Amino acid sequence: MENFDMHCCNEKFRMTDEQVETLRKQIAVYTYISEQLIQRHTHSSSRQHLTNGARMRMFCDSRLIDKLSSKQRWKPTISQVQALEKIYAANPEAPNKETIKKITVDLSEHGKISESNVYNWFQNRRARSKKKKHSNVDAKSKVDSKDKIPKLNESDENLGHQNSPENSDFLPYFNLELDESFAIL
Amino acid sequence: MENFDMHCCNEKFRMTDEQVETLRKQIAVYTYISEQLIQRHTHSSSRQHLTNGARMRMFCDSRLIDKLSSKQRWKPTISQVQALEKIYAANPEAPNKETIKKITVDLSEHGKISESNVYNWFQNRRARSKKKKHSNVDAKSKVDSKDKIPKLNESDENLGHQNSPENSDFLPYFNLELDESFAIL
DNA sequence: GGGGTATGAATGAATG
DNA sequence: CATTCATTCATACCCC
Structure with missing residues (x-):
């Protein structure tokens, strides 16, 4: 667990990771709210949005906050x-x-x-x-x-799949020539 | 562990669950490949897809196979x-x-x-x-x-959010008055 | 029978 | 590297 030094109001604090993370989220929300305020200020004539603190609650929908404050984890294509x-x-x-x-x-x-x-x-x-x-x-x-499962034709050209990194043990057979007498009773 | 009887080519086999499962996956893949072939046969004029066995590999993307062959999930009693x-x-x-x-x-x-x-x-x-x-x-x-993060103003009107069902511990502060000297070094 | 929830499973990331 | 956690995905099930 590493800590961080933070300076605020001429005081120095040592913060835990957890605190830093909380702070990060907090800032994310402020950023969003600020953007919204600017947008409203630009597009709207109703200025009460800028002065009424209570209205800030409208931005605090939990899903939105989830989105804003959750670290996106990498999703490989x-x-x-x-x-x-x-x-x-x-x-x-x-x-x-x-x-x-x-x-x-x-x-x-x-x-x-x-x-x-x-x-x-x-x-x-x-x-x-x-x-x-x-x-x-x-x-x-x-x-x-x-293993007594009757194997379907296993030709050389399919062998490569047996070494495929995934599912190699699950799907060894890809030949299309199904036996018509094949049935599960 | 229960077994199943299977008849194939006039022979009778007793299969373990695992063998049945392998077989199920195999059939799922065949089903998919067959559907693809039918589709291509219907929509395309390039018949080599139907005859070139090597092309079957294109269907063997691991994620697709995962999806096709996904087994039923465990249901605890x-x-x-x-x-x-x-x-x-x-x-x-x-x-x-x-x-x-x-x-x-x-x-x-x-x-x-x-x-x-x-x-x-x-x-x-x-x-x-x-x-x-x-x-x-x-x-x-x-x-x-x-929490020793230097708190931004926490006015009474914001307290309600701390009891919101979701994320209450992540975002306790919603006040807009940021301290300008605030910085992470 | 479509949306919503519960939950088994997969997976990116963190920890020691 | 072995484990564990956090989050997300997928789907079985349920209710209207």
């Missing part, structure tokens, strides 16, 4: 995810700083992204891949050993 | 919920792996359940309990007691 998955598949190890920088620059083409986004993504990707592996270990081997 | 609530009441902290394993085994008596179900349940339970707490009045006292 489809193509970004695809690119990241590809990189991960090629080398699932943690990329070094230089690599991260490069990836970030490259993926900026497809949308907003930062280095820490990339870093976090790889951290999470590895962690969750590992967790999934562990939770599947017993089930997987069990299935492998006695 | 009444007794399972009761048991989980009881455990939570005794100790609302995140249970460790061993505990989760034990709980899972215990609750399997009352219906289908997995360790990740239990894990998620506790995650959500805590998160939503906390959120609910925040929406109640306790936010006010918390802020009052330890």
Whole structure:
């Protein structure tokens, strides 16, 4: 937990992260209110909006405040995810700083992204891949050993999918030639 | 764990839940691909889509497959919920792996359940309990007691917002009179 | 049967 | 890196 020094009214305070965050949100709301006031001042002749403090409440709708005061979390685009998955598949190890920088620059083409986004993504990707592996270990081997689902044609051109980073164990078969006698009773 | 009988090619198989699930996903993907093929056949004159097996890969975007093959979400039975609530009441902290394993085994008596179900349940339970707490009045006292951010004018007319059901602890101050010397260094 | 809520699950980010 | 938290997504269910 790091702290911040803040100067206010000739006094110095040490603020916790939490306090800084509260402050940030507070400022976000002030910013919005100020913009609204300017807009009203410009477009409207009803000046009471500028002087009646109580009216400020109208800006305090909880959803609006949610929007204003919530830190947006990064939402990767489809193509970004695809690119990241590809990189991960090629080398699932943690990329070094230089690599991260490069990836970030490259993926900026497809949308907003930062280095820490990339870093976090790889951290999470590895962690969750590992967790999934562990939770599947017993089930997987069990299935492998006695799987009696009649397999649909598994041609060479489909094998690539078995190594795809996602769902490789769920969807190994993509061939279209269904057996007509196939049925679940 | 219940099994299903499946008939295929005049042979009879007993399938585990997991095998059935794999099969279900497989069929979901086939269904989607078939629909796509029909659509292309109808709307397009480029017939190579219908014959080139390699093109099937284009449908295999992981997110799409996720969507198509998403399994039904776990629905805890009444007794399972009761048991989980009881455990939570005794100790609302995140249970460790061993505990989760034990709980899972215990609750399997009352219906289908997995360790990740239990894990998620506790995650959500805590998160939503906390959120609910925040929406109640306790936010006010918390802020009052330890918040050392130099407060902007907090007039009586603003106090009402502290009891608003949402975000009351995030935005206790709505006064517009900013102090000009205010700055974060 | 469409909108609203509850809730299982996924995931970006933080923490130690 | 292992865990945990915060937030969001998705959908089952419910009520009008």
